Amino acid sequence: MAGRNMEITVAKTAGFCFGVKRAVEKVYDQIATGKKQIYTYGPIIHNEEVVQDLEEKGVQVINSKEELEALKEGVVVIRSHGVGREIYELLERQGLELVDATCPFVKKIHKIVREQCEAGRRVIIVGNEHHPEVEGIKGWGNEYTLAVESLEEFENLALRPDEKLCIVAQTTFNYNKFQDLVEKISKTYYDILVLNTICNATKERQTEARQIAARVDAMVVIGDKRSSNTQKLFEICKEECLNTYYIQTLDDLDINQLRSVESVGITAGASTPNKIIEEVQNNVRINF
Ligand code: F3S
Numbered sequence: 001m002a003g004r005n006m007e008i009t010v011a012k013t014a015g016f017c018f019g020v021k022r023a024v025e026k027v028y029d030q031i032a033t034g035k036k037q038i039y040t041y042g043p044i045i046h047n048e049e050v051v052q053d054l055e056e057k058g059v060q061v062i063n064s065k066e067e068l069e070a071l072k073e074g075v076v077v078i079r080s081h082g083v084g085r086e087i088y089e090l091l092e093r094q095g096l097e098l099v100d101a102t103c104p105f106v107k108k109i110h111k112i113v114r115e116q117c118e119a120g121r122r123v124i125i126v127g128n129e130h131h132p133e134v135e136g137i138k139g140w141g142n143e144y145t146l147a148v149e150s151l152e153e154f155e156n157l158a159l160r161p162d163e164k165l166c167i168v169a170q171t172t173f174n175y176n177k178f179q180d181l182v183e184k185i186s187k188t189y190y191d192i193l194v195l196n197t198i199c200n201a202t203k204e205r206q207t208e209a210r211q212i213a214a215r216v217d218a219m220v221v222i223g224d225k226r227s228s229n230t231q232k233l234f235e236i237c238k239e240e241c242l243n244t245y246y247i248q249t250l251d252d253l254d255i256n257q258l259r260s261v262e263s264v265g266i267t268a269g270a271s272t273p274n275k276i277i278e279e280v281q282n283n284v285r286i287n288f
Contacts, residue, residue, distance in 0.1 A: 006258075006261075006263070006264060008263075008264050008265075008266065008284055008285060009212050009264070009265045009266070010265075010267075010277065011205070011267035011268070012208065013204050013205040013208045014205070014222070014266065014268040014277050015268050015272050015273070015274050015277055016271070016274070017201035017202075017270040019080040019270075020045050020271050022080070022101060022103070023044055023077070023079050023080040023101035023103070024044060024045060024050060026077060027044050027054060027059060030077065030099060031054075031058070031059065035075075036073070036097065037058070037060070037073070038059045039059070039060050039061070039062045039071065039075065039077070040054070040059060040062065040076070040077045041062050041068065041078050041083060041087065042061065042062070042063065042132055043061050043079070044059075044077065045079070046223075046227040046271045047224050047227075047272065048224065048248070049249070049275075050271075050273060062076065065086075065087070068087070068091070068094070068096075069090065071094055075096070075097040076091055076097070076098055076099070077101055078099070078101055078102055079102075080101055080102060080103040080106065081102070081106065081132045081133040082102035082107065082110060083102070083135075083139060084138065084140060085140055087136075102136075103171070105171055105197070106136070106137070108197065110136070110137060111140075112166070112195055112197070113137055113140040113166075113168065114141075117142045117144075117145065120164060121164045121165060121166040122145070122163050122164065122166070123141050123144075123145045123146075123165075123168065124147070124148060124154070124157075124167050124168075125137050125138060125145070125146070125147040125148075125168055126147075126148060126149070126167060126168070126169045126173055126182075127147055127169060127170025127172075127173050128147070128149055128170065129147035129148075131228050133171065133228075134170050137168070137170070151181055151185070154181070159190070163190060164191045164192075164193075166193045166195065167182060167192060167193070167194045169195075169198045170198075171198060171199040171202060172198070172199070172228050172229035172270070173198050173232075174206065174235070174236065175202070175206055178198060182194050182196075201270065202270070205229070205233065205270070206232065206233065206236055208267070209221070209233050209236055209267040210237070210239075210240055212237075212265035213236070213238075213265055214240040214241070215263070216241060216261075216263040216264055216265040217241075217261035217263050217264070218241065218243040218258055218264050218265070219241045219244040219266075219267070220245050220247060220253065220265070221237055221244060221245065221246050221247070221267055221268070221269075222247055222249075222267070222269070222272050222280055223246075223268055224248055225246075225248060227269045227271050227272075229269045230268070230269030230270075230271070230272070231246075233267055233269060237267070241265075243261065245257060247280070249276055250276065250280050250283055253280060253283065253284075255287050258287075258288070264284055266280060266281055
């Protein structure tokens with residue numbers, strides 16, 4: 001089959017976004033100083049390959065607040081997802097050195113949440129409440145701060161009609177879904193301040209993925225299974241192209257699935273290293 005004229009389109013926006021790139025670089029910079037034991041609070045990115053490489057270089061992953069409480073020295077890197085206020089306070093109490101790799105776009109949401117709560121608005125985060133980014137954002141709010149993922153969840157909150165609301169989004173939330181949700185919520189009689197905090201990198205990646213998926217016979221989405229933004233990309237591509245495949249690495253790619261297609265699109269989540277994207281792209285080229 002090799003030599004067939006398969007058209008391959010790789011999304012320009014595939015791979016590391018600015019915030020993830022910055023966070024990963026910060027860890028490697030720390031390794032280069034070689035001074036203290038380095039920890040990351042949670043895996044630095046949702047990518048097993050990168051996390052494993054860091055582990056081999058001596059970086060340890062802290063998985064819970066309890067583990068952090070037990071630490072007495074070292075450098076702790078906060079990843080791009082960010083954390084709530086209490087983690088900063090804990091690090092300070094423990095006398096641990098902090099390297100803050102929170103993405104500036106996430107930091108901006110933390111600031112909004114803090115300020116809007118102080119101004120007396122109830123903050124609603126549109127996103128997955130179990131995702132670390134949303135947990136971190138919530139950690140800058142107060143007891144009234146909530147997260148919802150759908151209109152149904154919002155309606156179930158049974159808020160008082162006179163409540164002042166501020167709505168923000170998880171940076172990787174599906175842009176169209178957010179717009180849709182906000183439009184529906186705005187039709188109610190609440191006093192609402194909507195701040196669309198979906199990051200541009202996400203929006204551009206999603207728009208490009210949708211455009212490519214709409215015109216190819218098969219679409220390959222590369223990213224770790226735990227990566228929220230990759231899951232969203234998969235969802236979007238699947239809407240446009242039934243032959244959409246979600247793979248973590250080249251090993252997951254079943255080339256047989258592409259045998260009968262003439263065009264393939266490739267995109268990848270924000271935590272997918274370029275190396276993996278290139279491997280997949282080269283493999284598809286070699287095979288067709
Ligand atoms: Fe930051 Fe956007 Fe990436 S919020 S971590 S640049 S997806």
